[in-house]
Amino acid sequence: MSLIRHRCSSALTRMAEEIGKSAELNSLSSSKSRSLWPSVLRWIPTSTDHIIAAEKRLLSLVKTPYVQEQVNIGSGPPGSKVRWFRSKSSEPRFINTVTFDSKDDSPTLVMVHGYGASQGFFFRNFDALASRFRVIAIDQLGWGGSSRPDFTCKSTEETEAWFTDSFEEWRKVKNLSNFILLGHSFGGYVAAKYALKHPEHVKHLILVGPAGFSSESDAKSEWLTRFRATWKGAILNHLWESNFTPQKLVRGLGPWGPDLVKKYTTARFNSHSDGLLTEDESRLLTDYTYHTLAAKGSGELCLKYIFSFGAFARMPLLHSASEWKVPTSFIYGYHDWMNYQGAQEARKHMKVPCEIIRVPQGGHFVFIDNPNGFHEAVFYACRRFLSPNPDDELLPEGLTSA
Numbered sequence: 001m002s003l004i005r006h007r008c009s010s011a012l013t014r015m016a017e018e019i020g021k022s023a024e025l026n027s028l029s030s031s032k033s034r035s036l037w038p039s040v041l042r043w044i045p046t047s048t049d050h051i052i053a054a055e056k057r058l059l060s061l062v063k064t065p066y067v068q069e070q071v072n073i074g075s076g077p078p079g080s081k082v083r084w085f086r087s088k089s090s091e092p093r094f095i096n097t098v099t100f101d102s103k104d105d106s107p108t109l110v111m112v113h114g115y116g117a118s119q120g121f122f123f124r125n126f127d128a129l130a131s132r133f134r135v136i137a138i139d140q141l142g143w144g145g146s147s148r149p150d151f152t153c154k155s156t157e158e159t160e161a162w163f164t165d166s167f168e169e170w171r172k173v174k175n176l177s178n179f180i181l182l183g184h185s186f187g188g189y190v191a192a193k194y195a196l197k198h199p200e201h202v203k204h205l206i207l208v209g210p211a212g213f214s215s216e217s218d219a220k221s222e223w224l225t226r227f228r229a230t231w232k233g234a235i236l237n238h239l240w241e242s243n244f245t246p247q248k249l250v251r252g253l254g255p256w257g258p259d260l261v262k263k264y265t266t267a268r269f270n271s272h273s274d275g276l277l278t279e280d281e282s283r284l285l286t287d288y289t290y291h292t293l294a295a296k297g298s299g300e301l302c303l304k305y306i307f308s309f310g311a312f313a314r315m316p317l318l319h320s321a322s323e324w325k326v327p328t329s330f331i332y333g334y335h336d337w338m339n340y341q342g343a344q345e346a347r348k349h350m351k352v353p354c355e356i357i358r359v360p361q362g363g364h365f366v367f368i369d370n371p372n373g374f375h376e377a378v379f380y381a382c383r384r385f386l387s388p389n390p391d392d393e394l395l396p397e398g399l400t401s402a
Contacts, residue, residue, distance in 0.1 A: 046290070046291045046294040046295055047295075048145065048295065050291045051144065051145045051288075051291045051292055051295060052068075052096075052145050054120075054284075054287050054288040054290075054291045054292075055068070055096075055118075055119075055120050055144075055145055055288060056068075057284050057287065057288070058120045058123050058284045058285060058287075058288045059098070059120065059123060059126075060284075061123055061280065061281065061284065062100075062123060062126045062127055063127050064100045064101055064126055064127050064130040064131075065100070065101045066098050066099060066100045066101065066126070067098070067099050068096070068097070068098050069096075069097050069098075069099075070094035070095070070096060070097070070145075070146075071094060071095045071096075071097050071170055071173050071174065072092050072093075072094055072173065073092070073093050073094065073095055073141075073166055073169040073170050073173060074092055074093065074169060075089070075090045075091060075092055075093065077161075077165045077166075077168075077169065089149065089150075093141060093146075093147035093149060093166070094146060094147045095138050095139065095140075095141060095146050095147075095166065095170045096118075096119070096138065096139040096144055096145035096146045097136060097137070097138050097139075097170070097174075098119060098136070098137050098138075099134070099135070099136045100126055100129075100130040100134070100135040100136075101130065102130055102133060102134040102135065106132065106133050106134045107133055107134065107179075107180060107382070107385040107386070108133065108134045108136065108176060108178075108179040108180065109129060109133035109134065109135050109136070109179070109180045109182060109378075109382075110136050110137075110138070110176070110179050110180070110181050110182065111135065111136070111137040111138070111182045111183075111184075112137075112138060112140065112167075112181070112182065112183040112184070112187035112188075112190060112191050113137075113138075113139070113140065113143070113144070113184060113187050114183075114184040114185030114186045114187045114188070114209075114211075115185055115186035115187075115211070115300070115303070116143075116293070116300060117143075117144075117184070117185075117187075117292075118139045118143050118144025118145070118288075118292045119137035119138055119139050119144060120144070120285075120288050120292075121184075121285075121365070121367075121368065122137055122367060123281075123285070124281075124367065124368055124371040125367050125371055125374065125375065128371070128372075128375040129375065129378065132379060132382075132386055133180070133382075136174070136176075138167075138170065140163055140166070140167070140187070140190065140299055141162065141163065141166040141167075141298075141299060142162075142298030142299020142300070142301075142302075143292065143298070143299045143300070144292050145292075147298075148295060148296045148297075148298035148299070149298060150298070151297070151298045151299065151300075151301040151302070153301075153302070153305060155305065156305045156306060156314045156315050158305075159302045159305040159306060160190075160193050160306070160315070162299075162302065163190045163193075163194075163299075163302070164190065164193050164194045164197055164198075167190070167194055168194070168197075168198060171198075171201060176201070177200075177201045178201065178203050179201065179202065179203065180202075180203060180204045180205075180206065180382060180385070181194070181195060181202045181204070181205055181206070182205075182206040182207075182208065182378070183205075183206070183207060183208065183210065184208040184209060184210075184365075184367070185208070185209055185210065185211050185338070185364065186211045186212075186306070188207040188208060188209065188210025188211060188212070189210055189211045189212035189306070189313070189317065191205060191207065191210075192205065192207060192210065192212070192317050192324075193317075195324070195325075195326045196320055196323060196324065196325075199325035199326050202326045203326070203327075203385075204326065204327050204328075204329070204381070204382060204384070204385070205326045205327070205328040205329070206328075206329050206330075206331065206378065206381055206382075207328065207329070207330050207331070207343075208330075208331045208332075208366065208367065208374075209331070209332055209333065209336045209338040209364050209366065210317070210330070210338065210343075211307070211311065211313070211338060212306070212307075212313040212315075212316060212317045213313065213316055213317050213318050213338075213339075213342030213343065213345070213346060214311070214312055214313065214316065214318075214339070214342055228309070236309065237309045241304055241309070243301050243303065243304050250290075250293050250294055251294060258286075258287075258290045261286055261289055261290040261293060262286045262290075264289075265282065265285055265286045265289055266282060266286070268365075269282070269285065269365065269368055269369070277368075317346065318342060318345060318346050318349075321345075321346040321347075321348075321349040321350050322349045322350065322351065324350050324351070324352050325352060326352060327352050327353040327354070328350070328352065328353070328354045328355075329354075329355050329356075329357060329377075329381035329382075330343040330354070330355070330356040330357065331357050331358075331359060331366065331374065331377045331378070331381065332356070332357070332358050332359070332366070332402075333358070333359050333360075333361075333362025333363045333364065333365075333366030333369060333370065334358055334359065334360050334361070334362060335362065335363040335364075335369075336362070336363055336364045336366065337363070337364055338364060340356055340358065340402050343356050343402075344356060344402060355381070355401065356401065356402040357377045357380065357381065357395070357399055357400070357401060357402075358399065358400045358401075358402055359373040359374055359376075359377050359398075359399060360373060360398055360399075360400075361373065362374065373398060373399065376396040376398075376399060377396075377399055379396075380393065380395060380396055380399070
């Protein structure tokens with residue numbers, strides 16, 4: 001029981017850290033008059049322009065040429081009587097997108113970031129992946145440099161639709177089909193839900209440390225039930241249900257927020273790493289993370305509708321595993337707090353090819369911690385599209401199959 005308590009406590013702590021990298025923060029860019037003030041005079045020194053500028057500085061580390069664009073997805077899903085789910089504004093919304101140069105015959109790989117992150121978190125991967133794929137990375141609606149409509153979804157179903165429908169509108173505008181879809185953490189949850197809804201467009205699904213496989217019916221939740229009964233548990237549960245996020249703390253600290261984010265990124269991204277971040281990488285990633293966190297809260301407010309307190313999915317992916325129509329590869333770092341056993345359980349019910357690959361010297365952000373191992377895992381997962389003799393391909397040395 002002590003082991004269960006330790007693992008659950010660790011999961012809760014790290015989930016809070018994930019939330020801390022998010023986006024619910026007051027947007028000064030929504031007020032043109034306030035955006036004219038110099039950053040040094042603002043309580044929260046950021047804006048949409050700051051996010052895009054920080055993104056460009058971070059991606060200056062990438063050697064492969066790329067194109068950045070704001071893809072117009074309209075004001076709401078076609079046929080819907082509501083704007084991007086209850087938003088009062090009829091203005092068009094945009095998905096921030098980066099597309100990297102590639103060979104004409106390269107398969108398309110679309111990358112979706114996790115909760116509280118944004119596409120720039122893949123900065124250590126773009127060069128290697130672009131050597132084999134046409135790589136397109138996006139900021140989900142409500143995060144990063146994408147539009148941040150007011151988030152007023154009222155249910156799990158409506159919240160899932162916010163992400164899957166906006167992604168589908170983006171796909172239509174980009175005229176994409178038959179692509180490989182990669183999602184990390186919460187982005188893995190969104191990618192899986194999208195593939196369930198639109199399997200005709202996805203030829204392979206790669207889920208990297210995906211969230212959303214466990215539910216409160218799991219044995220782990222016994223400890224959580226008892227914890228909720230304590231005063232500490234009651235307070236934390238209330239904060240969760242109230243949609244209080246660590247991003248609010250970042251905003252509340254105003255000009256001291258960047259220092260808090262720096263402490264977080266310094267500690268987090270040098271923990272399991274095979275190759276520690278360089279001084280430039282650490283500085284640029286911290287700057288980028290702060291600006292994506294300190295902008296207006298939008299997509300991050302999905303949290304309480306998708307997960308209950310303790311990161312248990314309200315509509316677990318495990319329950320729909322038998323309905324999967326897209327071949328799937330799971331990738332986990334050895335030290336990922338997301339448990340790969342959830343994927344093993346799902347595989348028992350899946351009727352499509354499924355494999356689970358584990359990468360050493362990597363945690364939940366395995367693509368930052370051990371980029372080389374991560375790239376090898378992705379290439380192996382996509383061997384059907386990259387190799388003339390995929391059946392002869394062996395799992396690269398150092399990686400393990402679960």
